[in-house]
Amino acid sequence: MEGIRERLIVALDVDEASRACRLAECLAPWVGMFKVGMQLFYGQGPAVVEALRRTGARVFLDLKLHDIPRTVAGASRVLARLGVSMFNVHAAGGAEMMRAAAEAAREEAAAMGLPPPLVLAVTVLTSIDQEAFARELGFGGRISEKVVAWALLARECGLDGVVASAREAAAIRQSCGPDFLIVTPGIRPAGAPAGDQKRVATPAEALKAGATHLVVGRPVTEAADPVEAVKGLLAEIKDSWG
Incomplete structure (x- = not known):
């Protein structure tokens, strides 16, 4: 089960650090990493990352950095010092910005004696469908095609990789x-509602398409029993992988 659990990232899209830490502690035996996004980070600040790391959790900090290269490089150094395992920038920021982020994070981690964080590029959000992509974003x-580019x-x-919908994973x-x-x-268990996501997939569909990690939020954090929800997801992952 160890190799399977490493593929699962639970999104802690909650307001309170105490709730995030409780979820991390109870789900730790079944989850490889926990995602801290804008809602939690902007409400609680860097202290929530430190609190989660004290529980032993690995953190994927999902802030989608997008600014001029110098600014993003500086932010990447800060995130590396926090000891996050993974963070992301937006691919729309361009090549110079992405290079600056990766180089700064690795240099800072080495200087601090920390493992270098994995740096990902966000492509097209899973809440965007083809109509919005063309009509609203132009x-x-x-x-x-844009995701692959x-x-x-x-x-x-x-x-190290990208954040993308499972629908583009094979390409x-x-x-x-x-x-x-x-x-x-945008991962949803079989039969679960899509919510505000447009390009969703089940764990089996994502893995068969070539995904390495699956991010799941509300189907776990809003479940009556988050542990049982995670166990159900792991069963789907095991069936599709093995």
Whole structure:
């Protein structure tokens, strides 16, 4: 089960650090990493990352950094000092910004004697469908084409992988090779509602498409029994993987 649990990331999209830590402590035996997003980080600050790390949790800090290269490099150094295991930047920030983030994070981690964090590029949000992609964002072509182009750029810039919908995972895997990380949000257990997500997938669909990590939030954190919800997800993962 160890290899399976490492693929599962639970999104702690809650307001309070105490609740986040309780969830992390009870789910730790079954979860490889916990995602701290804007809601929790902006409400509680860096202290919530430190509190989670004291529980032994590995943290994926999902802030989608997107600014000029110097600013993003400085932020990446701060995140590396926090000891996060993974964080992301937005691919739309361009090559110079992505390179600056990866280089700064690795340099800072080495200086602090910490393992270097994995640095990912966010591609197209899973809440965006093809209509919004074209009409609201003004992009031509298909979502999958843009996602793959950004994934290739991220790989060229030395990033470890991307955050992308499972629907684009197969195309990313084919273009970027076997060692590139593909972290897929919008994961829903079979039969669960999509909520505000547009490009969703089940654990089995994501893994078969080439995803390396699955991000699950509300189906776990809003469940009557989060531990049982995670166990159900792990069973789906095991069935699809094994």
